[in-house]
Amino acid sequence: MVNLPRPRTWTGPIRLALTLLGLPCTVCNIERRAALSCSSPHLVRTTKDTKPIGTCSYNSYMTSVRTMPSSTAAPHVKSRCAQYPGSTIKRFPVPDDKVDWSQDWPQYNPVSYTHPSVLKKPAWADLDIGCFSPQFNAVDGAVDRKSFEGSYRVENGKPLNPLGRTGLTGRGLLGRWGPNHAADPIVTRWKVDPSGAKIHHLVSKRPVLQFVSIKRKDCGEWAIPGGMVDPGEQVSLTLQREFSEEALNSLLLSPSEKAEIHGRITKLFESTGFQVYKGCVDDPRNTDNAWMETVAVNFHDESGNSVSELPLQAGDDAGQVQWVDLDSSLALYASHSHFLELVAKERKAHW
Secondary structure, three states, X not given: OOOOOOOOOOOOHHHHHHHHHOOOOOOOOHHHOHHHOOOOOOOOOOOOOOOOOOOOOOOOOOOOXXXXXOOOOOOOOHHHOOXXXXXXXXXXXXXXXXXXXXOOOOOOOOEXXXXXXXXXXXXXXXXXXXXXXXXXXXXXXXXEOOOOOOOOOEEOOEEOOOOOOOOEEEEEOOOOOEEEEEEEEEEEEEOEOOOOOEOEOOOOOOEOEEEEEEEEOOOOOEEOOOEEOOXXXXXXXXXXXXXXXXXXXXXXXXXXXXXXXXXXXXXXXXOOOEEEEXXXXXXXXXXXXXXXXXXXXXEEEOOOOOHHHOOOOOOOOEEEEEEEEOOOOOOOOOOHHHHHHHHHHHHOOOO
């Protein structure tokens, strides 16, 4: 298990009394208030997203990818939002200083919840614990149950979220017990004027990057177009497939259109990108026993004559799709704002 440093947010006799009594209290300081909301349907101007969670490391199956350095970690916030998404279920309130499993908390009594769609036993979901015996912290048949964060604890036959308590047990909306692996392709280009010259931000004086953003159908939030890694699938293939399906609606194109898009997409995704992040994601769907992990990779259309010339069309799980300017005021799904901040720093772009 990874023990992460937890920043203090309250001071004074109220916090001390609650802590000594072991009672739940909801921590919501000014900096994090916006992040505690589980849905933000518009690209609104808000404060910066939370700090990164976990660490970035080189992945052997992404040989052309460079890795961003890790930085200071913070407790997950969206994973503790008051109401679980897609339900009326309320989480057990978990304060910052009780997130880590190493903190003794006898009063912790979270609700157990698994969404009906998961309980219907679709192909992408596990059975309930007791109906089968998953091999945690290992490659279990075609399912990779290893965590990017290292070895996680298993208690009473169930895995424990390596980032700590979330106020909910069970699987929620997630199919797998333990880590649910995803891939997030961050496709970017420079914002240019009619003559093709880069546009610089008036304040920072740095060139402005744009990225392909989709509006998720499930929660209405804007996000990077990503998706789940199929059992046995290489992450590089997931990145290309998810971008094609969500941002270009490749599933509904004619054979000739698919061929043109495939050529351009393959060229871009075979180019040298860099691994922005690999680890747990602060996702509102997370529970104590099931959580999201991702590999986020940036693919940049430097010349603007690759993906930039393709018409964006929402498909699959996307409601809308568009090129969006990178800016620190963006409010995005899960940890996506943080991923884009790392991209902007790497590209020396405005943020």
